[in-house]
C-alpha cells in the first residue's frame with residue numbers, strides 16, 4: 001500500500017531560529033520564564049532542513065532579525081497559491097514587524113505581495129488543500145480576512161471555527177496529507193473545532209484520519225506531508241503509527257525546543273506553490 005503514495009517535490013520558505021526566545025506569551029504554550037536553549041533550537045531546526053533536503057525538497061530562507069523571536073515560524077507570514085502571495089497582518093503587536101521582512105524577501109524573489117486589511121496569519125490559519133482553502137478563525141485570523149482571501153485567490157474558502165486556545169491556529173489542529181485532486185485527504189483533531197465546523201469537515205472529508213487529544217498535545221497535527229512522507233513530531237508516536245497503516249511514511253523530526261513557543265514543524269515551514 002505504501003508504494004501507492006506519491007510524493008511531490010515542494011518549495012519551502014523557512015527562517016533560522018538564530019534569535020529565538022520566549023519573551024512574551026501570546027498562546028498558552030508560551031511561558032515567559034521558560035528557559036530556551038537557542039543552540040539546541042538551531043540544531044533541531046537544522047535537522048528539519050536537512051531532512052527536507054534529503055527528501056528532495058527545495059528550501060529558501062529569510063534572514064532572521066534580532067528582536068523578532070517568533071520569526072522562525074515562517075508559516076505565519078503568508079499563504080502562496082498559484083504563485084500569488086497573500087501576506088500577513090499579525091494579531092499580536094509583538095509579531096507585526098515580521099511581515100516587512102518576509103514581504104521584502106518575496107519582492108526580491110519577484111513576487112507581488114497582497115497586504116491584508118484584517119488580521120490574518122498566513123498558513124497558520126489558511127490551509128490549501130489542493131481544491132480550496134480551509135480557513136481557521138476564533139483566535140487569530142479574522143472572518144473578514146477569509147473573505148479577502150477568497151476574493152484574492154478566487155478559490156473557495158471554507159471557514160472553520162477553533163475553540164481550544166491550545167490549538168489557536170488551524171495548523172495546530174489539522175494538516176493536509178495529500179493535496180492532489182485524486183487523493184485529497186486530511187488529518188484533524190475534531191475537539192479543536194465547534195460542532196458546526198466538525199460537521200463541515202466530516203462532510204468534506206469522510207475518509208479523514210482523526211487525531212486524538214494526545215496526538216494534538218504532541219504537536220502531531222503540526223506536520224508537513226509531501227503526499228507520501230509525513231514530517232512529524234516523534235512525540236506523536238500513535239498518530240505516526242496510524243499514518244503508517246494508511247500507507248504514509250512518517251519521518252520523525254524533533255523540534256521540542258520550539259514547542260516552548262507553541263510551534264512545531266509546520267509552523268516553521270511555509271510552502272511556496274508556484
Ligand code: ARG
Nearest residue numbers: 027073075124169261263267
Ligand atoms: N509563538 C508563535 C505565536 O503564538 C507561535 C506560532 C506558531 N505558528 C503556527 N503556524 N502555528 O504566534
